[in-house]
Amino acid sequence: MSPFFQEHAVIAATPTSLPRTDITRSRKAAMVVKLLLRSGGDLPLSQLPEAAQARLTRELGALNIIDKATLNSVAQEFARELADVALTAPGSFEAALKSFDGRISAATVARLREEAAAQSGSDPWTIVLALPAEEMLPITDAESAEVCAIFLSKLPTSKAAILLGLMPGNRARRIAYAMSKTTNVTSDTIVRIGTGLAQHYCGPSLPAFSESAEQRIGAILNSTPASTRDKVLEGLLSQDPTFGESVRKAIFTFADIPARLAIADVPKVLRDIDQTDLVRALASATEMGGLLALAVAHLLDNMSTRMADNLREEISEAGKIKQSDAEAAQTAVVTAIRAAADAGTITLNLDGED
Secondary structure (H helix, E strand, O other): OOHHHHHHHHHHHOOOOOOOOOOOHHHHHHHHHHHHHHOOOOOOHHHOOHHHHHHHHHHHHHOOOOOHHHHHHHHHHHHHHHHHOOOOOOOOHHHHHHHOOOOOOHHHHHHHHHHHHHHOOOOHHHHHOOOOHHHHHHHHHHOOHHHHHHHHHHOOHHHHHHHHHHOOHHHHHHHHHHHHHOOOOOHHHHHHHHHHHHHHHOHHHOOOOOOOHHHHHHHHHHOOOHHHHHHHHHHHHHHOHHHHHHHHHHOOOHHHHHHHOOHHHHHHHHOOOOHHHHHHHHHHHHHHOHHHHHHHHHHHHOOOHHHHHHHHHHHHOOOOOOHHHHHHHHHHHHHHHHHHHHOOOOOOOOOOOO
């Protein structure tokens, strides 16, 4: 038995103490790791995701003096959970493929890799195969016949026929013959070829980000204080009116609720908003007046009468709300609405749309 489990056996034999309920699981994990390291154990922590490694390191650095009762409770909890583990899964798609190495066909592996790449939006072949046939000709001219054969094999039959017809006869015949040598090409090789073709021939078509610059800066400004957001937007509008206007349309603030949140969608988003945040947001917006007060009216007028009456009563009793708390509450409401839109639960109207 390792020193680590010997130590756990000693701890488990001591009188139990009341379990601590205010210690996070990550802090408990750090305590267990510290125990193992102190006992000279070796943990393959590099196999954890980088985010988990960083979090564990931060938690370990935050540990201070730990009393025996706390350590006892954590160690017993860890021992119980460890004893209950009956099976461990690979934990990732790549690990699952590795565990099936030699047990499923190469064709299945290739198809699974392509499906995973397509789902993550990272399949380079998607971009390459979207090129018009005329823009594919430089690939068939510059690349080897074997690479072109793989490229042709990836194309839909109709598009491959068009491309083949655009090539000189000798080149077309060489590539067609090279297709007979692609039987044993591995899926990894196909992925590497797709990546290389995409980088070399589709450079301008490869987006660095999945969203436009306007959408990215708009999402950032959605979560910034109103004063900062207004200053940045004012600067963008003065420097580049077209870009600034696009950013303005991408921004969704509390004041935009009446114009962009449909009446039928109001009840759908209210259930995802913390009651305290909702009351603070409505009370502060009512006090500020203007467009913010119109947003409050839009929400109250389109929910159930009972809920609206209860909220109006709580708003009247809310008293003075600090500006920081008001902005945080209004941001929470906006965030819940944006989350519902991103999830497809609701659809926000475009700016200026009825």
